[in-house]
Amino acid sequence: MVEPVVEVKNLAASYRKNIVLRDVNFCVQAGTLTGIIGPNGAGKSTLLKTMLTLHPALQGSVKFFGLPFKKAQKRIGYVPQRGSVDWDFPTDVLDVVTMGLYGQIGWLRRPKRLHREKAYSALTQTGMAEYAERQINQLSGGQQQRVFLARALVQDADLYFMDEPLAGVDAATERAIMNILQQLKASGKTVMVVHHDLQTVKDYFDHVLLLNRTVIRHGQTDQVFTKEHLAQTYGGTMRWMREGESHVVFAHDE
Amino acid sequence: MTYAGWIMITASLVGLSCGLIGVFLILRKMAMMADAISHTVLLGIVSAYLVTQELSGPHMLLGAILAGLLTAFLVQWLQSLQIEHHAAMGIVFTTLFAIGVILISTAVGKNAHLDVQHALMGEITFIPFKMISLPLIGDIPEATAMLAFACLIVLFAVIIFYKEWKITSFDPGLAASLGLPVLLLHYVFMSLVSVTTVASFDAVGAIMVVAMLITPAASAYLWTDRLLVMLILSSSFGVISAIVGYVIAAWIDTSISGSMAFATGLVFLISFLLSPKHGLIAGYVRPAKPIEQ
Numbered sequence: 298m299v300e301p302v303v304e305v306k307n308l309a310a311s312y313r314k315n316i317v318l319r320d321v322n323f324c325v326q327a328g329t330l331t332g333i334i335g336p337n338g339a340g341k342s343t344l345l346k347t348m349l350t351l352h353p354a355l356q357g358s359v360k361f362f363g364l365p366f367k368k369a370q371k372r373i374g375y376v377p378q379r380g381s382v383d384w385d386f387p388t389d390v391l392d393v394v395t396m397g398l399y400g401q402i403g404w405l406r407r408p409k410r411l412h413r414e415k416a417y418s419a420l421t422q423t424g425m426a427e428y429a430e431r432q433i434n435q436l437s438g439g440q441q442q443r444v445f446l447a448r449a450l451v452q453d454a455d456l457y458f459m460d461e462p463l464a465g466v467d468a469a470t471e472r473a474i475m476n477i478l479q480q481l482k483a484s485g486k487t488v489m490v491v492h493h494d495l496q497t498v499k500d501y502f503d504h505v506l507l508l509n510r511t512v513i514r515h516g517q518t519d520q521v522f523t524k525e526h527l528a529q530t531y532g533g534t535m536r537w538m539r540e541g542e543s544h545v546v547f548a549h550d551e
Numbered sequence: 552m553t554y555a556g557w558i559m560i561t562a563s564l565v566g567l568s569c570g571l572i573g574v575f576l577i578l579r580k581m582a583m584m585a586d587a588i589s590h591t592v593l594l595g596i597v598s599a600y601l602v603t604q605e606l607s608g609p610h611m612l613l614g615a616i617l618a619g620l621l622t623a624f625l626v627q628w629l630q631s632l633q634i635e636h637h638a639a640m641g642i643v644f645t646t647l648f649a650i651g652v653i654l655i656s657t658a659v660g661k662n663a664h665l666d667v668q669h670a671l672m673g674e675i676t677f678i679p680f681k682m683i684s685l686p687l688i689g690d691i692p693e694a695t696a697m698l699a700f701a702c703l704i705v706l707f708a709v710i711i712f713y714k715e716w717k718i719t720s721f722d723p724g725l726a727a728s729l730g731l732p733v734l735l736l737h738y739v740f741m742s743l744v745s746v747t748t749v750a751s752f753d754a755v756g757a758i759m760v761v762a763m764l765i766t767p768a769a770s771a772y773l774w775t776d777r778l779l780v781m782l783i784l785s786s787s788f789g790v791i792s793a794i795v796g797y798v799i800a801a802w803i804d805t806s807i808s809g810s811m812a813f814a815t816g817l818v819f820l821i822s823f824l825l826s827p828k829h830g831l832i833a834g835y836v837r838p839a840k841p842i843e844q
Binding site: 313314346349350351367370371373374375377381382383386387388389393396397399400402404405407408432434448452 | 578580633711713714715717718720721722724725726727728729730731772775776777778780781
């Protein structure tokens, strides 16, 4: 069997004395695009942060490419929620994208022209090249998200974690981002995305991880993304509508 | 060098180093940490005196760095025990400051020519009375030499680790995921705040140093959207405030450190009214620009 790209065993984490994750176990294979789905407070963001050691784990182990995080760090890219930073910070778009290369540039060195060129081409990929010199406080939500995505692309990682990249973005940005995620997948990279819009899950992801404090179900979308499993994940906070053959789900997810 | 000359040089060095450090304090959203550390360095200075029985530059610097790090560490530790960040800061710095006050008020402290009044307000007027002799430079007031040294350290650290300060201030999550030692950098930064504070201590005291750390940087933030420009503006504002403050103090014959802090407030007021980007008047003249989609 091929070694999984991500292997999580018995992971648990707490937040302000409340256990938010327990007994989390799953494996992710290379070249998959996985949507992490679950209600508010299910621990989706905490799961990403705990896996990336940005949040302390109570117990359990996480391996990437068979290695602990520290040793696999250079092959992993992380896109935090765009609300996690201050967009009034005095800097411009190209500079933010170049930050994705700071790990490679190393200590005591300054970003060179080569690095800025890499950043510029990542911006071209996300359709933000013309905004390269724009101050970041002048961007819309969708543009901010594209800048964050460009910053992850420039890292040229093999495995990406993205926290709600489609939250509050315009339709054009959503299409652009999903195109890029499909390209990443096509080139053999592995992507895990925290996602909130149940209606687009079937179109966007080939794998689904249903999470509510622990893994409810995980596997290929057509097998896992079913009415029963969703009801199990969301409990009673959901109602159903029938539209022809497919189920449309409305979750009360603020 | 004249008496007034030394005072203005000393004050300008305070403005310069505080201006640089202040920018990162504001961008890291830890302006209040300056207040905390400016108080706890008192404990560091008193402790350094108790151990070495000397009140000289290097001992004070070392004591202050340790006190600053202790403050930063205790705040971090209380926070990890689920105590709210600002509450943690309030608890730690008042307690450590109180210990400093108790020590200073005992017989031990009284021998050290230290008093709380001096620690809080500073007395820049006395600085030219305590000269030391350095190779190459010649006679220089001890406090000025220490400030010049602190200023060099700060300048050096800001230039050498410029991109690290930038990324850990903007997005510590990304910095950590790229493998940068975010916590270590945090403590290095806290040490820089401590060095700046203790070096400015003699000149402007613990309370005024907060004005010099925060206000010029906050004013600079109103004028620019670029980090480098913000650093240059902030340190210039610090120097200008220091000199204007001295002129005001000489003119109406009043406290120099008080006038300097007042001058930083004036610079902020002017920036707040006139800045073309975020100023009050510009806001009235030009309607808010809609964000394009």
